[in-house]
Amino acid sequence: MTIDAPLDVRPAAVPPAAVNSLLMAPILPTLLQLAIPNTIAMFGTALVAVAETSYIGRLGTEPLAGIALVFPFVMLTQMMSAGAMGGGVSSAISRALGAGNRDRAATLALHAAIIGLCAGLFFTVMMLTLGRQFYSLLGGRGDVLEQAMQYSHVLFSGAVSIWLVNTLASVVRGTGDMRVPSLTLIATAIVQVAVGGGFGLGLFGLPKLGMAGVATGQLTAFTLGAIFLAWYLASGRSRLKLNFSTFTFQRDMFFDILKVGAVSCLSPLQTVLTILIFTKILASFGTETLAGYGMGSRLEFLLTPIAFAFGVASVPMVGMAMGAGLVARARQVAWTAGAASSLIVGLIGVVVAIWPALWVSLFTSDPGVTTAANSYFALAGPAFAFFGMGACLYFSSQGAAKVGGPVLAGTARLLLVGLGGWWLASSGAPAWTLFVLVGAAMVVYGLGTALSIRLTRWGK
Template identity: 55%
Template sequence: MTAPAAAAPRANPILVAPILPTILRLSTPNLMAMVATAAVAIAETAYVGLLGTASLAGMALVFPVVMLQQMMSAGAMGGGVSSAVSRALGAGDIERARSLAFHTVLIALAGGIGMSVLFIGVGPALYALLGGRGAALAEALTYSNAVFVGALAIWLCNLLASVVRGMGNMVVPSAILLAVAGLQVVIGGGLGLGFGPIPRFGMAGVAAGQVIAYGLGALALLAWLRSGRGRFVLPLVGLTPRWDHASDILKVGTIAMISSLQSVLTVLILTRLVARFGDAALAGYGIGSRLEFLLIPVTFAVGVSLVPMVGMAIGAGNAARARRAAWTGGAMAFLVTGGVGVAGWLFPEVWARLFTSDPAVIAATAAYLTWAGPCFGFFGLGLCLYFAAQGAGRVIGPVLAGTARLVVIALGGWALVATDQQPWAMFALVGFAMVIYGAGSVLALWVTPWGRRPA
């Protein structure tokens, strides 16, 4: 008798399935996790408000730094991790992928400890430079010190989630991050405000809720990666650190960190410049930019799904599919964010009246959405292509596009303030900078060669 033929190995759907349905399938869990994370920020602000005005002011001082840590660990270095792991798996090199995951743990240790030392050391001077005084500065330091003592938990959770995403699995990290978001609200609220026998720890308790929740999330991800249910088992011992494997992550993640710094610096510069026009203009900018902020989870969800799609295609030597995935995801982000921006442009006062009845603030919000709203699509496009470039390991172009946006805001804003222009001119500059960012990212993708990196 003839022996039955061996079954052909099952093709990886990320490498062969239709691109648009695959992006939608991978993006949906990410979107749920990102929306939950945004909801945590709203809930945290609500119960910090119950602690008093000084606590709210203190949180406002620390918030950009906390967001910077999230962007660096989850978006920048996390993208480098997902990119390297997915390219190794696309090339069929399981042992390299295991080694990259091992080096991810080492990078998380270095990143978490480094952030703890840095911000516990420079926190007092930094928050004072940002305008912190008296009780607000004291509350900011209480919150900041508690968060950054536990920075390792945040880095480990975000980078281990990126390892799983690099395998092409979006459900597990999204489910765990959803649980982290829920735990952060419950634990942070309970410890901050006090509940039953739990005393009221104030800002230290709110910060501890974040650290504890991320620590539990890191343990859950570690257990899953060690369980054998993924594409490989995460090794914790038995491997010798190799610079070429660590650098495969770092040369993408470190450059991407520049983008995180640029984003935070752009927001700080814009806030400072708009404040020169008065409280109404600043409030209107804040309300208008909230609509922009709500679009980031959508763009992030699509972008994160592109990292393994592009990375595995590059690893498999199929650069054409990688580019098609990037253009498809970018078009999706452009249409969604652009559509919301156009709606804000057509009906700016509807959005403004959800937050205020002050005519001056409503007018400022309308001015912002009228000039910047139609350009939201270019911001979404640029951000999505940035993630795609991470997957390819070719992130310099989109980072330079972000640099161009920052320069336009800084120099153009200075010129507008120096020549005593009206607020609408500043808002028009914001929109123009978004167009520069989106167009620059498109140009970077168009001219940068994508191909398999040497092992």
């Protein structure tokens, strides 16, 4: 079986299971085939952040501090467009294809592009008008604030490109094709590093534009990526050809996407808030403790692509099964993906809990920071499995258009970290208790998401 082979075009009377291999193929091998390209692409994207941080560091301390102010909002933009609203897009299209309705799937794709365009414009207006106030609230002052604004103005002036790349990639993923979106994201990452480094540092004879030049790399890369994916979908080379001549606005199409995507957007908000709140709390414990937590959170950032890869791979499989009325298969896909993600992420968590130096020694030799990082991994590392399971099942629930429970599980995690962290800090508890809290919050998130899926009825 070849996952990337075009779907057959057959009469609507033919049962969907007869025309779509994703409805009949063995679940685990199919998930692996779909997840591997996503994993490679997501790791490439994560490494871009590492490369970008590296050459921003060459610009000085103020630019490094400035990018730290902007990063949560960049992450929010990416998570909302790719994972939240993107999941809603893939879910709606895969359910339509599973029901054998190609015309509806193609129309949904055009409505998704409109949503991406509007959301991108919203982020542009919001960040260009309120960005300075946001960064000031996070503690940005003086030259650090100005460096943040240089990066932010250029980047968010092209927020539409970021939203369109992730939206159109989600359209293609909804058909079960993971290869083209992954290759597009890898190419985008390469362009971003080359152009951003060139203009940021003045390499290859290019003018040195500093932070504005670094942001130019991302703006250029995502603009080219959006143009390519739009051409790919319109040219008929994808499994779903867009038909602009027959397009009409249909309210139910927007609702079909937004009933999943809009609710899912709460999840990245919760994630960003959790990071900001916990970072603020840990800052009171000193630089070494905060840096030690930073070592741990950096690994979590690199492990997220694994959960994302399995989760995104499960969306079209779950969605098509739901569209075809195969509810039992949809649930089996979700549990298989969740177990695979939990096993891989959890194994890495156990390894760093036992041998933290494998990771920590890559970044620091400072005794205080090393001690704090070792404590974090020993206490929170074993809970990584629950994080991997919860993050993956969140995506699977998007395929079934049942995201309320996983979002509530994310809310529980946020409240536990926020209220629990505040209570521990105010009562003078040692720093290691906060690391226990992080692990406990992961357990609550994973088990809460699994329980919500177990108790939620899928299907009509």
